[in-house]
Amino acid sequence: MQSVLLSRVLVLLWASTAWADVLVQPDFDAKKFSGLWYVVAMASDCKVFLGKKDHLLMSTRAVAAGAGGNLSVHMEFPWGDGCKRVDAGFLKAGAEGHFRVPDLGYLDVRVEETDYSSFAVVYIYKELEGALSTMVQLYSRTEEASPQALKAFQDFYPTVGLPDDMVVMLPKSGAPAAPAPAHRPRPGQAPRQQVPPHSLSPLCCPVKPIPGALAYPSGAGVSLGPSLSPNLTAFVRGSATPRRHHYRRGH
Template identity: 35%
Template sequence: MAARRTLCLGLVLLAAVGVLQSQAQAPVPVQPDFQQDKFLGRWFTAGLASNSSWFREKKAVMSMCLSDVAPMAEGGFNITTTFLRKNQCETRSLLLQPAGSPGSYSYISPHWGSTYSTWVVETDYQEFALLYSEGTKGPGQDFRMATLYSRSQTPKDELKQKFSTFCQAQGFPEDAMVFLPRNDKCLKEQD
């Protein structure tokens, strides 16, 4: 009888955790009628949010990145990002493969070797784009990240607010978000 009560209590707790998680994180939409050709070109990474402990440790020293988005022959994107690391400019490329509906992609992390999903949540193609990524780095290590891309190094306040609102809907606490300062050393094109 005691084992049965323990089992029931465990199931109730699991259900409660599931309800809390579903309330904390809104479903991630994809940009309706996403047009990949309009998404191409130069973007600045203006804002980030993540549940990663690494991100929280490093966010104070992070600065704006420059990303060039180019099409791949088989579909998807090659995103080449230049960023400042230890006072040196580094460049990395990420290959996003189509994964389902337009605006949905997957990629393999060169660092972790894990597969992640990425969605273009919203974009107007001219000023901003909101992206969301998730995956698992290892057992019990879920990774989630939201990104604000801007065509300008000085995104408008309403775009920052849109990003903050989206991040809160995804359950990111305030201390898991950052708006990245300009870094003229590695940004090839100024406003």
Template identity: 30%
Template sequence: MRNAVVAVAMVMLCTSVAHTDVRPQRDFNLQRFAGRWYRVGLAYDSASFVPYRDKLKASLGVVTAQANGNVNLTMWDATPAGCRSKTYYYEKTNIPGQFTYFSTRHNMVKDITVVDTNYSEYALVLKHKIFHREYTQVALYGRTQRLRADIIQKFKAFASMRGFPREAILTPPPAENCPPSSSG
């Protein structure tokens, strides 16, 4: 029994250490980060996501900073049923650039870290949570739907360093008319 407890403690320690090496953007500025962002890259290796990889399109999000330091993120995604929007509510933590949110899909709180951004062009964002297994997703956001090759390469290198296989690192094509021209 003691060996099992030690093994579980070691696994938990190793997994938490793996995430602690990720730090948020130095001197993160929420006001500069707010605004329109396109998700132009995604690294995600969930087996349930594999059938959807070829159908993924770049999506549009609008980050709205709240007076209390929290964030509302409204995302529009092109789906087979049409353009759908969803709003996420991110709560600030005591570390600027790190947030938590409640995932209704997984019924748990997840961590969001803005790892790197220059505010005017791109942002690398890590979503992380440990449950049945370590759940990690890396997203590349751009102020436009097309980013420079060196930024795309930076995203791919970061995702590879996080352990994502090449086929799980995606840069989907732009969505057409999502959101519709009168929205967002």
């Protein structure tokens, strides 16, 4: 019992160090961030993600600002012959734009950069049964990410230790997936290898803009629902082997 508690404490101490250098969008505005987002690209060292990334499709996040700086987020994932839905409460943790989602095992969620009108780069640090993983998601207001959005995503994910082979550009309905755009290295930085395109299955869950504000209760927990399969639960809550290195973000 003592060894289990000690391991838990060590995980939390290690994690708090790993988060320290990930920034949050200055003066984050939850109301401007609200509305419909498409998740158009992802990078992660999560074992579940890595095993399925070549078959993933574009999903959506419908965000509503709640009381106390919390967010209510409705997620929809193409799954089999239809959609699977998850409602999650993103609870404010410190600064505006910094959250945690205990029921999903999200220890740390940060809106690292956004212009509110076209894109957002979202950092997620997860834990499940003591295993840690990092994820970076690119949100877009449309199914086509802008060059500015792609550059922000590509500039950020390497700073948290995610290489190009852990990246996927998610396809929209009926279209082949595009390869990740070539990265433009900073002065003195070696160019990185381009990410190859991945296989496609058609988008089975049409995504539609959601008019008006969403009436999800602020600070709500997560409702996975009885129809949510164990595989999707594993993906949303997914875990991976802890990374051993601490990566600092450079400017």
